Amino acid sequence: xxxxxxxxxxxxxxxxxxxxxxxxxxxxxxxxxxxxxxxxxxxxxxxxxxxxxxxxxxxxxxxxxxxxxxxxxxxxxxxxxxxxxxxxxxxxxxxxxxxxxxxxxxxxxxxxxxxxxxxxxxxxxxxxxxxxxxxxxxxxxxxxxxxxxxxxxxxxxxxxxxxxxxxxxxxxxxxxxxxxxxxxxxxxxxxxxxxxxxxxxxxxxxxxxxxxxxxxxxxxxxxxxxxxxxxxxxxxxxxxxxxxxxxxxxxxxxxxxxxxxxxxxxxxxxxxxxxxxxxxxxxxxxxxxxxxxxxxxxxxxxxxxxxxxxxxxxxxxxxxxxxxxxxxxxxxxxxxxxxxxxxxxxxxxxxxxxxxxxxxxxxxxxxxxxxxxxxxxxxxx
Ligand SMILES: Cc1cc2nc3c(=O)[nH]c(=O)nc-3n(C[C@H](O)[C@H](O)[C@H](O)COP(=O)(O)OP(=O)(O)OC[C@H]3O[C@@H](n4cnc5c(N)ncnc54)[C@H](O)[C@@H]3O)c2cc1C
Numbered sequence: 001x002x003x004x005x006x007x008x009x010x011x012x013x014x015x016x017x018x019x020x021x022x023x024x025x026x027x028x029x030x031x032x033x034x035x036x037x038x039x040x041x042x043x044x045x046x047x048x049x050x051x052x053x054x055x056x057x058x059x060x061x062x063x064x065x066x067x068x069x070x071x072x073x074x075x076x077x078x079x080x081x082x083x084x085x086x087x088x089x090x091x092x093x094x095x096x097x098x099x100x101x102x103x104x105x106x107x108x109x110x111x112x113x114x115x116x117x118x119x120x121x122x123x124x125x126x127x128x129x130x131x132x133x134x135x136x137x138x139x140x141x142x143x144x145x146x147x148x149x150x151x152x153x154x155x156x157x158x159x160x161x162x163x164x165x166x167x168x169x170x171x172x173x174x175x176x177x178x179x180x181x182x183x184x185x186x187x188x189x190x191x192x193x194x195x196x197x198x199x200x201x202x203x204x205x206x207x208x209x210x211x212x213x214x215x216x217x218x219x220x221x222x223x224x225x226x227x228x229x230x231x232x233x234x235x236x237x238x239x240x241x242x243x244x245x246x247x248x249x250x251x252x253x254x255x256x257x258x259x260x261x262x263x264x265x266x267x268x269x270x271x272x273x274x275x276x277x278x279x280x281x282x283x284x285x286x287x288x289x290x291x292x293x294x295x296x297x298x299x300x301x302x303x304x305x306x307x308x309x310x311x312x313x314x315x316x317x318x319x320x321x322x323x324x325x326x327x328x329x330x331x332x333x334x335x336x337x338x339x340x341x342x343x344x345x346x347x348x349x350x351x352x353x354x355x356x357x358x359x360x361x362x363x364x365x366x367x368x369x370x371x372x373x374x375x376x377x378x379x380x381x
Pocket of ligand 1: 043045143184
């Protein structure tokens with residue numbers, strides 16, 4: 001399985017999935033049949049993370065094929081990302097604390113044998129080793145496998161979840177601040193406090209079609225405990241009333257700018273912002289860096305085809321722009337950190353409508369968010 005690197009190809013993957021595999025999605029989605037057979041889930045996450053295709057178009061296309069009732073599970077999954085993002089927007093310190101904790105943990109573990117064996121795929125657990133090499137080679141893991149992987153990392157190998165989250169971010173093509181950080185916290189038992197996710201031998205065997213044998217893992221660990229609690233930060237996600245003729249910045253979470261809400265508004269110029277590893281706290285693998293560069297090039301090419309004035313700019317050059325500019329909101333994560341750390345106060349954010357509307361439902365758990373899904377779908381269909 002290899003990922004494509006243009007919007008046109010991503011849309012084609014989406015269409016193929018809806019046409020051929022969506023019908024059986026809810027029945028088959030939990031199976032990981034291995035990297036050679038990935039058609040039981042959509043494998044769209046690397047594209048959605050980068051905004052190459054977006055949640056609204058996925059949901060609307062799926063609803064053209066099947067009713068909401070037949071599609072409900074898939075739509076819920078697509079909206080998990082929006083939920084996690086909104087949840088983190090309301091509690092941005094969860095991300096800041098994760099980065100802070102990671103710094104000291106990394107220092108303490110830099111020569112730790114168990115950690116080094118884990119990231120080299122040299123543990124005593126065959127399936128885990130296989131997943132490490134799959135992650136490095138294909139830059140993707142199935143959702144169920146991410147859960148097993150994280151559970152084994154935390155509860156059998158006894159490694160800090162923060163190091164695992166960093167390892168995923170480094171290699172995943174869909175690496176996403178919210179889904180990844182909160183996914184790891186959830187497995188550890190600190191997201192839904194007191195409730196951890198424990199991988200079991202029978203579950204792994206069943207949902208991998210018995211591809212692995214002899215899985216000796218800790219199935220009885222108790223949840224991790226965090227002393228930190230996070231209250232909700234009041235934030236406003238309001239867009240400017242009238243968009244003036246200014247420069248627009250787009251980051252690598254919105255690389256299909258011309259297809260979202262405000263379409264090709266008359267902006268003076270579009271700057272597509274790229275970040276190098278030296279500007280990132282979490283250093284990405286070469287594969288991931290190259291993947292992002294290809295997606296950014298594709299965005300630039302599409303803008304130029306529409307005769308929109310556009311160029312790529314490195315994030316460190318934003319400091320040289322003194323005039324007021326707009327930016328499609330990069331969401332909590334490294335790009336936003338950079339803007340805030342460097343006090344780039346000339347940037348005014350523009351939010352996606354789906355986020356503006358949905359994030360109000362992210363103050364509680366996903367169960368509560370789920371009850372608002374029909375409302376969200378109706379509004380954007
Ligand atoms: C520990 C852990 C770390 C994770 N890290 C990331 C990450 O960095 N980036 C990321 O995009 N997803 C992450 N996920 C969520 C999920 O594993 C992937 O989104 C999913 O595997 C992508 O495969 P797919 O496109 O075939 O999903 P499908 O099953 O086809 O789902 C359709 C779409 O729904 C969204 N989606 C599905 N499940 C989830 C979920 N649990 N959370 C958020 N969105 C979801 C994705 O956009 C996906 O493309 C993580 C999950 C765990 C348990």
